Amino acid sequence: MGLMFKDETYRGDFTFANSPAAIRHFPFPFHEDKYMYAVNIEPHVPGRKGTAYEFPIDIDEHYLADMRDRAITLAEDPLRCQSLPHMLAAEWDLVELLMTSMARDYPEHFSLTRDGDQWHWINRPMKIEDKFTFGNVATLPLRPMEYITRQCQGDFCLLDQRDGDLWMDAGIVTSQADWSLDFDIGMSFKEWHAPVPMAHEIGIFDRALKFLLAMQIGHPVRRLNWTMTINPRLDTAPETYPKWGIDRTTVTPENVGDKVHLRVELQALWRLPRSNAIVFSIRGYLLKMRELVTIPKWSRRMHRVLKTLPPEIAAYKGLSRYQQTTIDWLSKYDDGQPTSLGFFPD
Amino acid sequence: MTTNQIRVRVAEVETVAAQIRRLKLVPIGMSGLPDFSGGAHTILSIPDGERTLRNPYSLMSSPYDTSSYEVSVLKAAESRGGSAFIHDKIREGLPITISAPVNLFPVDRRARRHILIAGGIGITPFMSIMRQLEHDDVPFELHYGMRSQERGAYWRQLRETYGHRVHIYFEDQGQTIPLKTLLDGQPLGTHVYVCGPSTMIDWVLNGARDAGWPAENVHYERFSAPPPGTSFTVELARSGKTVPVGPHQSMLEALEAAGIDAPYLCRGGACGQCETRIVSCAGAIQHNDHYLSDAEKAAGDKIMICVSRVDGSTVTLDL
Amino acid sequence: MAAAMLSRPVYPGLVPDMHAKHNLIVTEGEGAEAVLDLATKTSAEFFARTTILYCTAGSAAKDHETALAKLNPKHLWVLPSLPTVMFRLKGVLATADMGTRLYAAGTEPFIGSVIQEALAAGIDFKSVVTEHRGSAKRRVQCVHCKGMTENVTTNPVACSHCGINLFVRDHYSRRLGAFQGVIIDAEEPGSAPPPEEIYR
Structure with a gap:
C-alpha cells in the first residue's frame, strides 16, 4: 500500500497533524510511568507492522512536508549541513544505506538499480531521477550526504572513529532539539553531549561510548529520546531560538491540546562498512497532546511521567514554563487506572 | 556470540612463502561478502574434532572487491592448533564460518600522508589499507622487512603494483628499515602505522618518540595469541557454573567449549570488548593484553579473558 | 549547567618534550611567565631548539621579552598583535615537520587561536602542550x-x-x-x- 503524503506546514500556519494511522505509528517513548536517563540501546531490527519500527528507515505521511521544511531551513542557513573533508567515504556509505533501505522497503515510491558503480535512483514522490557513478562526487548534483538526506526524513550525523573515540565530523541537522551542528561539528562523543545534565555523573556516556565503538556491520541499534515542543515546529535550533523561544510562553489551559507536542527522536546507529564510521540518525516525530489522548494508556502515562520528572531534566528540555499547565490538562485523561508495561497501546 | 557469523567455502589454498599460506574464501548462499575498510580483520572458526578453533586474521584482499576475502596464515612455531590445522589439514572446498569484519586498525583519514611499516606476516592489514589509500588517492609509502626472499610473502607483487612507494628489506642480506631517516623530515599531518612482531612495534614506537613525533600520529596493531600456562578453574559468580581451563586453552575458549557465550571482538587482547570483572582470585593474574593500563592491571579487578589467565587454582568472574 | 563541562578544554601546563627536534612556543602577555617557569624545568639545549613567538598584549610594561631573550632561544619573534602572531605561526607551520612540538601559553582565546592554526596544519589538538595564564576572558x-x-x-x-x-x-x-x-x-x-x- 502506498503512503498518502500530506500537504502541511511546520511553520507559519502550522497545519501539521497526524492521521489516526500516524498516531498509532508514533514511537511513544515511555515504557513505564516515570522517566530517567538510561542507555536504553536495543538492536534496530524490524518491528511491529504499522509502527515506526517496521523498517530501518521510516518514511511516513509527513515525508514531503518534512523535505520541504528542510529545504526552507537550508536555504535560510546552509551551515545546517556540513562535512569535514575526511568524511567523504562515510557520505557515500550513507548514500548506499539510505537508498538501498528506501528502495527495498518502499518500492512503490523509490527505486534503485545498480550495475557495478553505475547507479540509477528514482524518487517518485519528489520527482527526482538521477544516474550517477557511485564514489564519483562530480556525477551527483550535490555532495553525497546532502543529496540523499534532502530526500530522507530525519537528521543525520556521521561519526568518525579514531583514537578510541567518536567524532561528529559531518551532519545535516534541520530539526534538532536545541543543539547546533555548526557549533558541535568536530567534537568528541563526550564533548557534544557535555550540556546534558545528570547523565554524565551516572556513567551513561562511558557505557554508551564503549558500546558504540564496538558496533559491528549489520547490527544497527536504536534508542529513543524525547522532549516537548510548542507548535509543530521542526526547526528548533539554537540559531533560530529568538524566533521560537517566545512560543513557550503562549501555552494556556485552553490550547494545550493543539500547541503542546511530544517530540520523540528515534535514534538509530549503523556501522558504515567502507569508512568504518558510524551514522547516527535522529528521526523526529511530533504528536499533539490532543492526538496523544486518543490512546488511553498513553494519556495516563504521559501525565504521570510529567508529574514526576526531575526538575533538572525539565529545565534542560526547556519545558519548565508550561509543564504544570500541561500536567493539569492531562490530569483530565488520567483516571488513575494502572497501565501495562511497554510502549504500545493496549 | 557477539559477532555476526558468515558461512564461507575455502576456494583456494596457496603456499605463498615458507610457512605462509593464503586462503581465498567465497560466500555460501549469498552473492557477496560484507563491505569492509582497510585494516579490518575477521575471525575464522575452524572445526577440529571436538573443539572449534577461532583465530583473528587481517583481511588482505581489496575492500572494493567483496566477491571473496583473502587472508594469510603464518604457521606459528608453537601453534595452539589453528595455524597448524590451516597448514596441515585445510583443503579447498572446506566450508568454515567467519565473523563479519571488524576494524581495530583503521587509517586516520585526516592524514595527509601515511607511512606503513610491516614486519613479516604483519604485511597483511596493509594489503587492504594500500588498496584503500590508492583508491582515495592519498600519498603513502610502505617499508616492509622480512627474514629472507623465501620467507617473505607478496613482496614481488607489491613492488609491481605500487612501484617506488614500496620499499623491501631482507634481513639475511643485512638490510634494515632506516627508521630514523624515514621519520625525520616528514611534513606535518603524516601518520605512521606499524604491524609486525612485538619487538618491532616497540622499536617503531620508541623510534617515533625519539624522532619527536607526537603519539597521536603513531598507530599499531598488536594481536597476541593466548599464551599457554597451567590449568585452573573459572567460577562464574552469576550463573554458579564452574569451567576448567586447560594449559593450552584461553578462558574465553574454555567458556565457549562449555557452551557459554562471552563477548569478544579481537581475541587478541587489543580491543577491550571481553573485559570482565574479577570477583575473587586464588592465584596470580597473568595479564597478557594490550588494553588495560598498568594501573588497572595492578588493581587486579579486571581481566581480558581472551588472552589473560591465572597461575593458581581458581578465579571467580562476574559472569 | 554551571558544573564542569566536558567540552571545556583542560590546559595541563607547559612541560618540555625533550625528544622534539624543534619546539615552537607561541605565547602572549602573562603566558611569557609560563615559558619562564618552563625554563626552570629544562635546559639551555632545549631552548637552542626552540622558536618563541611572543605577543606582548597587556604585559608590555613587564618587559617579558627581555627575560625571554635571556633564555637564548633559537629565534625570538616579538610581534605586536594576535593576527600578526597567527600569520607568522601559519607560515612556520607550513614548512614544519613531524619532529616539531607546539606549545601555547596565554589566555583561553589565545590558546584557542593557536589550536585552530594547529588543526589547519594537520596537528592533532592533543599534541599541543598548553597552559592558561592571565585573564579568564x-x-x-x-x-x-x-x-x-x-x-x-x-x-x-x-x-x-x-x-x-x-x-x-x-x-x-x-x-x-x-x-x-x-x-x-x-x-x-x-x-x-x-x-x-x-x-x-
Missing part, C-alpha cells in the same frame, strides 16, 4: 549571527555584531576557538539581567 560566538565577540568578561554579554544579549554557556568549540552564546531573554524579551563580571 572569553571569546564568545553568537549562535544566532555567528559573530565572534572578543574579550568577554561578563555574562550575559551583548553580541558585538548583532547586539543580542547572550547567555555565555560553558560549552566550548575547539574548531571555532570559542564559547557558545545564546540569547538570554527569548522567552521574556527585555528580561535580561545586568551583565555580571565573572571572567576576569
